[in-house]
Amino acid sequence: MRLGRRLAGLGLSLVLTLLGLLLVTFVIGRVMPIDPVLKVVGERATQAQYDAAFQAMGLDKPIWQQFLRYMAEVLQGDFGRSISTGHPVAQDLRRVFPATVELATLGTLIGVCVGVPLGVVAAARRGGWIDQIARVVALVGYSMPIFWLGLMGLLLFYGILGWVGGPGRQGIIYDGMVPTVTGLILVDSLVAGNWAAFRDAFSHIVLPASLLGYFSLAYISRMTRSFMLEQLSAEYVVTARVKGLSERRVIWGHAFRNILVPLITVIALSFGSLLEGSVLTEIVFSWPGIGQYITKALLAGDMNAVLGGTVVVGTCFVALNLLSDILYRLLDPRAT
Amino acid sequence: MQNRFPLRVLMLASAVMLAPASATWAETPADTLVIAHQIDDIISLDPGQSFEFSGQDVVRNLYDRLVDIDPLDLAAGIKPSLAESWEVSEDGRTITLTMREGVTFHSGNPVRAEDAAWSLQRAVKLNKSPAFILNQFGFTAENVDERVTFDGNRLVLQLDQPYAQSYVLNCLASEVGSVVDKETVMAHAEGEDFGNAWLSTNDAGSGPFTLAAWRPNEAVQLTANPDYWQGAPAMARVIVRHVQESSAQRLLLEQGDVDVARNLTPTDVEGIAGNDRLKVMDELRGRILYMGLSQKDPLLSRPEMVEAMKYLIDYAGMESSFLKGQWKVHQNFLPEGYLGASDENPWTYDIEKARQILSDAGITSGTVKTVVRDIREYVDAAQTLQAAMAQVGLTLEIQQMTGAQVLDAYRARQVPIFIGEWGPDYADPHTNASTFAHNPNNADDAGLSQLAWRNSWAVPDEMNRAVEAATLEGDTDKRVQMYLDIQKQYREIAPIIPMFQKIEQVAMQQNVQNWTSGGSVSSVLYRQVTKE
Numbered sequence: 001m002r003l004g005r006r007l008a009g010l011g012l013s014l015v016l017t018l019l020g021l022l023l024v025t026f027v028i029g030r031v032m033p034i035d036p037v038l039k040v041v042g043e044r045a046t047q048a049q050y051d052a053a054f055q056a057m058g059l060d061k062p063i064w065q066q067f068l069r070y071m072a073e074v075l076q077g078d079f080g081r082s083i084s085t086g087h088p089v090a091q092d093l094r095r096v097f098p099a100t101v102e103l104a105t106l107g108t109l110i111g112v113c114v115g116v117p118l119g120v121v122a123a124a125r126r127g128g129w130i131d132q133i134a135r136v137v138a139l140v141g142y143s144m145p146i147f148w149l150g151l152m153g154l155l156l157f158y159g160i161l162g163w164v165g166g167p168g169r170q171g172i173i174y175d176g177m178v179p180t181v182t183g184l185i186l187v188d189s190l191v192a193g194n195w196a197a198f199r200d201a202f203s204h205i206v207l208p209a210s211l212l213g214y215f216s217l218a219y220i221s222r223m224t225r226s227f228m229l230e231q232l233s234a235e236y237v238v239t240a241r242v243k244g245l246s247e248r249r250v251i252w253g254h255a256f257r258n259i260l261v262p263l264i265t266v267i268a269l270s271f272g273s274l275l276e277g278s279v280l281t282e283i284v285f286s287w288p289g290i291g292q293y294i295t296k297a298l299l300a301g302d303m304n305a306v307l308g309g310t311v312v313v314g315t316c317f318v319a320l321n322l323l324s325d326i327l328y329r330l331l332d333p334r335a336t
Numbered sequence: 337m338q339n340r341f342p343l344r345v346l347m348l349a350s351a352v353m354l355a356p357a358s359a360t361w362a363e364t365p366a367d368t369l370v371i372a373h374q375i376d377d378i379i380s381l382d383p384g385q386s387f388e389f390s391g392q393d394v395v396r397n398l399y400d401r402l403v404d405i406d407p408l409d410l411a412a413g414i415k416p417s418l419a420e421s422w423e424v425s426e427d428g429r430t431i432t433l434t435m436r437e438g439v440t441f442h443s444g445n446p447v448r449a450e451d452a453a454w455s456l457q458r459a460v461k462l463n464k465s466p467a468f469i470l471n472q473f474g475f476t477a478e479n480v481d482e483r484v485t486f487d488g489n490r491l492v493l494q495l496d497q498p499y500a501q502s503y504v505l506n507c508l509a510s511e512v513g514s515v516v517d518k519e520t521v522m523a524h525a526e527g528e529d530f531g532n533a534w535l536s537t538n539d540a541g542s543g544p545f546t547l548a549a550w551r552p553n554e555a556v557q558l559t560a561n562p563d564y565w566q567g568a569p570a571m572a573r574v575i576v577r578h579v580q581e582s583s584a585q586r587l588l589l590e591q592g593d594v595d596v597a598r599n600l601t602p603t604d605v606e607g608i609a610g611n612d613r614l615k616v617m618d619e620l621r622g623r624i625l626y627m628g629l630s631q632k633d634p635l636l637s638r639p640e641m642v643e644a645m646k647y648l649i650d651y652a653g654m655e656s657s658f659l660k661g662q663w664k665v666h667q668n669f670l671p672e673g674y675l676g677a678s679d680e681n682p683w684t685y686d687i688e689k690a691r692q693i694l695s696d697a698g699i700t701s702g703t704v705k706t707v708v709r710d711i712r713e714y715v716d717a718a719q720t721l722q723a724a725m726a727q728v729g730l731t732l733e734i735q736q737m738t739g740a741q742v743l744d745a746y747r748a749r750q751v752p753i754f755i756g757e758w759g760p761d762y763a764d765p766h767t768n769a770s771t772f773a774h775n776p777n778n779a780d781d782a783g784l785s786q787l788a789w790r791n792s793w794a795v796p797d798e799m800n801r802a803v804e805a806a807t808l809e810g811d812t813d814k815r816v817q818m819y820l821d822i823q824k825q826y827r828e829i830a831p832i833i834p835m836f837q838k839i840e841q842v843a844m845q846q847n848v849q850n851w852t853s854g855g856s857v858s859s860v861l862y863r864q865v866t867k868e
């Protein structure tokens with residue numbers, strides 16, 4: 001009974017969140033000083049052609065009618081056609097979102113695997129050399145323009161050393177070799193059992209993913225450190241130490257367990273922001289992800305694409321929230 | 337993101353530091369041409385709709401037209417393609433084209449006169465951006481079924497006026513004249529769309545290549561048509577990859593992962609100069625960089641002001657600095673390579689002369705505004721002009737906007753000084769004459785889109801009539817002379833000042849041969865490209 005009510009509540013909040021998100025995006029899109037009709041008819045169009053397209057796009061109707069019409073179509077699973085790519089939005093999203101998911105997941109994985117231990121050790125050895133290094137790493141991560149770092153990375157690891165693949169998701173000869181199952185090339189090439197394609201895809205993703213990983217590492221390690229410092233000065237830690245527990249058990253067994261809940265929130269947020277797509281990284285690495293897709297659509301006033309992208313990103317955020325909610329309950333018995 | 341100067345300095349400095357280490361060098365497959373290019377402007381591959389640079393690059397290679405222009409041999413003029421021959425009736429109003437026998441579409445269907453007629457009818461009825469090219473001959477959605485007909489293997493065009501044969505054929509050689517496979521397209525029609533939704537992302541042509549894939553903002557892949565009637569292309573595959581950044585294109589080229597890079601900045605072009613595996617080809621394109629002076633502005637509408645502005649532009653200075661290698665001075669509205677193009681460039685940067693003209697007219701001070709797109713070249717050009725104008729007591733206010741915003745304001749006739757580009761729409765001089773030098777109705781609500789109208793320039797009747805007459809002149813030599821005369825008068829009075837013509841610098845591996853980006857009149861062609 002309680003579970004049913006909770007699920008219903010969750011479903012309702014999901015729907016309301018998405019509805020609000022869509023409404024706001026829609027209104028912003030319509031008041032933006034960008035004319036989507038020009039994108040469709042081109043700059044040479046006469047007024048008559050322009051007017052015809054204006055009407056065909058339904059722009060002559062009041063905003064609320066346009067919104068209702070859009071919602072009705074979305075409810076039938078039709079996200080419409082993008083005017084900046086000429087393809088159905090759903091088809092575009094199926095292509096660009098996996099590219100971003102692949103990159104964001106690997107990036108977050110790197111960020112977590114390096115950032116969390118770094119933060120914990122930095123807190124445990126506060127003021128020590130690891131702490132200093134962690135601080136510099138985080139500072140650089142916060143302040144370096146990703147655009148520059150990406151280009152330099154390409155120049156060094158691709159241009160000079162030749163260790164990684166260049167811009168793009170795949171080398172030319174592997175393009176289209178692996179059948180699309182999930183859209184994640186790393187996964188698809190494994191499914192197909194094509195190791196060469198996997199290695200190629202990996203050599204292309206490793207640099208941008210490391211770069212994104214570095215930025216989320218900077219954030220995650222700083223947050224981990226401050227959470228840990230708070231715990232390490234708590235009385236139960238003193239008690240544990242007085243009882244003679246090893247430092248390792250104090251840190252990992254007691255203090256670390258207690259920061260898991262806030263840490264998960266931090267990681268989920270960081271993952272969520274990467275799922276929106278990192279536009280600059282995508283541009284530098286010619287990565288056809290959702291960040292570039294939405295940005296380009298926005299600049300063209302291509303609202304179908306923007307709204308479709310918003311739904312996907314919004315749903316991801318809600319889902320991540322839900323997931324971290326469930327994890328809280330698993331990790332912290334006090335949470336109800 | 338347009339202004340990446342500090343970034344480039346850092347990049348270059350770092351490159352110099354790291355340069356001694358040598359990299360591994362890959363090579364693309366011998367039968368595959370790989371191109372790095374910005375192709376995010378494509379919104380459709382339907383020849384009845386496509387009107388963007390990169391889209392036309394694709395369409396040109398998927399379809400054949402009735403007649404064609406070879407950008408590698410411009411002097412040859414119009415050549416037969418799917419139409420083997422043509423003849424014009426006595427009164428000049430009927431053109432009959434005889435179709436080539438034995439050509440098939442990619443689907444295997446034969447190319448018939450019926451397909452050719454239907455393709456033109458379809459483009460007119462779709463009424464998308466390029467439809468106006470056909471509308472010029474009096475074809476409308478209502479009458480096109482009677483005016484464009486076929487009889488056996490002959491296509492018959494009935495024009496509303498006895499247009500110059502060169503004018504009609506030049507227009508048919510543009511992408512909107514592509515012959516489309518009627519059966520295939522109609523099988524995919526939805527409602528009244530003539531298959532537009534389907535054809536936007538598919539191909540139904542008879543051209544040297546077929547469309548293997550188009551992933552927007554990512555890649556276009558073409559596969560050679562082995563049965564092509566003019567012989568199979570040398571390249572079995574052509575892959576165009578969307579690479580936004582010049583630096584990334586350069587890296588890919590230097591690593592041998594692409595054969596051709598089409599959007600290198602002058603800095604990157606210079607950067608690869610010492611690399612003997614690579615070469616750079618300069619190709620003159622059709623785009624004109626011009627300055628429009630709105631005749632609504634009280635100051636700019638004075639003829640002396642227009643005259644003085646021509647001497648306040650530092651043509652040579654800009655050509656040798658920030659436009660270096662990418663634009664050349666060209667002070668006529670017809671680009672070099674077009675029928676009737678003029679190579680007279682009478683104006684030079686001359687502050688004293690401008691000051692004299694202005695003081696004779698009693699203009700010693702004043703303020704005007706320019707609205708420019710946030711592209712480095714335009715902003716630099718505006719600033720150069722600002723400095724020159726300051727020397728004669730004039731103040732130029734520069735406002736930067738995104739491309740879409742500038743275009744909105746320009747189309748609403750609200751830009752006092754416009755600095756920007758114009759690309760010809762088809763391979764006939766009328767394309768630019770009709771926009772720079774023709775404006776029969778200067779009213780605000782005329783609903784036109786010509787450059788003359790956008791700059792509120794009421795073109796003198798005499799010039800309007802001359803532009804119209806030039807489309808009817810059957811004798812090509814006389815027609816050329818007419819355009820030369822129009823341009824002469826234009827140079828004297830027009831407030832829309834052509835300044836530069838585009839040079840495309842294409843960087844490629846040494847082994848790439850016979851590359852053409854399409855010259856000033858056309859789009860890229862891959863059929864003749866080889867790798868040795």
